[in-house]
Amino acid sequence: PRWKEFTHTRGGPLSPRQSGTEERGLKHYWFTSWPDQKTPDRAPPLLHLVREVEEAAQQEGPHCAPIIVHCSAGIGRTGCFIATSICCQQLRQEGVVDILKTTCQLRQDRGGMIQTCEQYQFVHHVMSLYEKQLSRQSPE
Template sequence: FQQRGAHEIREIRQFHFTGWPDHGVPYHATGLLGFVRQVKAKSPPNAGPLVVHCSAGAGRTGCFIVIDIMLDMAEREGVVDIYNCVRELRSRRVNMVQTEEQYVFIHDAILEACLCGDTSVPASQVRSVYYEMNKLDPQTNSSQIKEEFRTLNMVTPTLRVEDCSIALLPRNHEKNRCMDVLPPDRCLPFLITIDGESSNYINAALMD
């Protein structure tokens, strides 16, 4: 947007995060972390303060602000203090970070950011970056891509039996190629059945 004033033109950039569910918090913090980094990258040094808002301007807004502040603090000081950051925000606006679930999500997000870093690569540089990532370090006999995969395995939660309850129903056993690789209930696509009585389960997972 360009706001025309009496003597100057101001550019206003609007960012809209669409990955937050209607209830609860995102399952992964990866999308929001990428969003926060994009906002930072597109904000010039001489830009004014960010205006952050959601429906009530407290819950999701508080999460964004705390994550933004903590990412800067981690980079600048090598430490984070989520508790006192939220406490300070609440002294200025009521109910900032409204729920325990949001408070836990902030910790998950900062943990992911500190452990994994920013792994995004411009599409035009994928070939060269991939080549560099595969180079073996003679001292560790490992490569960056191996270390990234090791970190990925460390931060990825293990699915529990109750997470895959639909796949484990007796009527769906024959549809599972391997009982060690099952889709979680939250990611299932459902088939439309003609008679309404057949199983609408398929051994597949929706990826977003």
């Protein structure tokens, strides 16, 4: 892969515990260079991971199972990834993004999402980079 900061493995099918329920495939992404309660050294790998996960979900189509995101506590790195994913989609669809509102909503859903000021600032940095990428891609 282009980015060495995360790995992608394709797990085998998950067999249901209850009879009559469907079998599902599993794609597992592991962001190996993101330390707990900190931020990655660079923003592009997170954007690349968000894009990869979005593309995988689009390939599954309308039958795509929910995306599960988790880290050790399920609030720091998880919150950054989810906020980035939501904000990227919002920026593409609406042309504006509200990172504070997104963070507040995530914290209402799960307390403590985006654990540190450093992580919150990192989401801002990632979104600034993404906005620049989008503006270069759009025709004038």
